Amino acid sequence: xxxxxxxxxxxxxxxxxxxxxxxxxxxxxxxxxxxxxxxxxxxxxxxxxxxxxxxxxxxxxxxxxxxxxxxxxxxxxxxxxxxxxxxxxxxxxxxxxxxxxxxxxxxxxxxxxxxxxxxxxxxxxxxxxxxxxxxxxxxxxxxxxxxxxxxxxxxxxxxxxxxxxxxxxxxxxxxxxxxxxxxxxxxxxxxxxxxxxxxxxxxxxxxxxxxxxxxxxxxxxxxxxxxxxxxxxxxxxxxxxxxxxxxxxxxxxxxxxxxxxxxxxxxxxxxxxxxxxxxxxxxxxxxxxxxxxxxxxxxxxxxxxxxxxxxxxxxxxxxxxxxxxxxxxxxx
Numbered sequence: 001x002x003x004x005x006x007x008x009x010x011x012x013x014x015x016x017x018x019x020x021x022x023x024x025x026x027x028x029x030x031x032x033x034x035x036x037x038x039x040x041x042x043x044x045x046x047x048x049x050x051x052x053x054x055x056x057x058x059x060x061x062x063x064x065x066x067x068x069x070x071x072x073x074x075x076x077x078x079x080x081x082x083x084x085x086x087x088x089x090x091x092x093x094x095x096x097x098x099x100x101x102x103x104x105x106x107x108x109x110x111x112x113x114x115x116x117x118x119x120x121x122x123x124x125x126x127x128x129x130x131x132x133x134x135x136x137x138x139x140x141x142x143x144x145x146x147x148x149x150x151x152x153x154x155x156x157x158x159x160x161x162x163x164x165x166x167x168x169x170x171x172x173x174x175x176x177x178x179x180x181x182x183x184x185x186x187x188x189x190x191x192x193x194x195x196x197x198x199x200x201x202x203x204x205x206x207x208x209x210x211x212x213x214x215x216x217x218x219x220x221x222x223x224x225x226x227x228x229x230x231x232x233x234x235x236x237x238x239x240x241x242x243x244x245x246x247x248x249x250x251x252x253x254x255x256x257x258x259x260x261x262x263x264x265x266x267x268x269x270x271x272x273x274x275x276x277x278x279x280x281x282x283x284x285x286x287x288x289x290x291x292x293x294x295x296x297x298x299x300x301x302x303x304x305x306x307x308x309x310x311x312x313x314x315x316x317x318x319x320x321x322x323x324x325x326x327x328x329x330x331x332x
Contacts, residue, residue: 001026001263008268009062012049017100028277029077031085032249033092033330038292039252040285042090042330043081044262044277046270047074063269075106078332082110085330094118094230096246096331102227104192104208111209111229118228118242123158125225126191128207150207154191157225161186161215171241182217183240187232214239249331256280 002018002025003011009026016025031043052058053071072080078101095110099120110117134148166184173179193206212234214226226243228234256262260283265276 001028001257007062009064009270009273010046010048010052012051014049026273027074029074029081029332030249030253031078031081031330031332032252033085033090034245034248034252037248038288039248040288041252041256041281042085044274044281045077045081046273047077048072063271065270068270075101075103075109078106079109082113082115082330086113090330092330094242096242096249098246098332101332104190107190107227107229108192108208116229118226118230118239121157121225121227123156123223123225125157125227126154126205127157127160127188127213128152128154128191129160130187130189130210132189132207134206148206149196150204154204154207157188157213157215158223160188161213161225164215166215166217167236169237169240171237171244179244181219181240183214183236185212185214185236185239187211188213190227212239214243216240216243246331252284256284260284 002016002023004024005011006024011024011026013022013024014027015021016023016027019025027047027049028044029047030041031045032039033042034040048059048064048069048071050071052062052064053069056069059069078097082095094116096117097106097119099122102119102121102125107117107119128150129152132150132152135151161184164184164186166182168180169183170178170180187210189207189210191205192208195203195205209229210232212226212228212230214228216224216226218224228239228242230239230242253262260280262277262280265273267273267276
């Protein structure tokens with residue numbers, strides 16, 4: 001959230017996603033629970049840059065709680081908030097996040113908790129083919145090697161998918177028609193294991209868990225890359241639909257700013273900012289309940305024009321306000 005001055009809690013020159021550049025702003029880590037096309041914000045936690053965490057007097061002046069004054073990355077905040085909502089009884093099917101949260105520590109933290117996930121990554125991220133194996137290297141001279149090394153070298157995500165053309169996938173119907181793009185997917189092993197010196201290559205990450213590597217090619221020619229630990233039997237359409245489900249959470253962020261004034265807070269304190277964020281989330285949840293109630297009355301009053309063959313389908317119709325995915329997904 002762009003912000004002037006230097007006294008508002010957490011404000012500092014940092015990358016602002018809304019502006020697409022580095023600017024003076026406050027950054028909140030957002031956790032949103034979504035089911036179908038219905039998002040509800042469940043957490044907005046302020047990130048404190050290093051210019052704040054290394055200045056105790058500044059944090060005391062802004063009212064930062066004593067237990068939250070230590071430096072924490074956005075990834076650690078995100079994992080802590082996921083743990084908090086899970087401890088509160090929230091259940092969901094898959095964690096979604098953009099490339100800013102797609103690094104190995106975040107993915108590994110989710111996997112360690114037994115969670116399914118689909119996250120964005122850079123096309124330069126290194127991966128191994130799924131059939132890579134660890135072998136003892138042959139020693140040309142000297143003592144035999146005692147450490148395993150991969151029998152194949154790691155390459156970038158964009159390189160390993162370069163020869164795959166992909167196919168057109170439609171994941172939902174929008175206001176202007178069906179939304180589609182070209183997708184391709186490949187089972188790989190991420191190069192995010194422990195580091196080890198491998199011959200003349202220097203220190204290299206060993207292969208990690210086997211996951212899906214997905215490439216999306218949009219109509220503009222732009223390519224985006226994703227990783228997911230969804231089951232190996234998942235279809236390309238399931239992968240695409242899961243990845244693209246994040247759009248509704250981005251819409252929630254936009255609506256909370258434009259319609260409910262999330263980014264209009266004029267105070268400077270930690271408590272004031274988080275109270276403002278909490279009231280915004282409560283207002284958004286209330287408006288969602290009213291929207292769903294209105295949609296339910298409209299559906300109830302609508303006379304059927306064809307035999308109701310799918311009247312017992314609990315998932316509703318894709319694209320309608322009552323639609324429900326197989327499981328809710330928090331997105332960051």
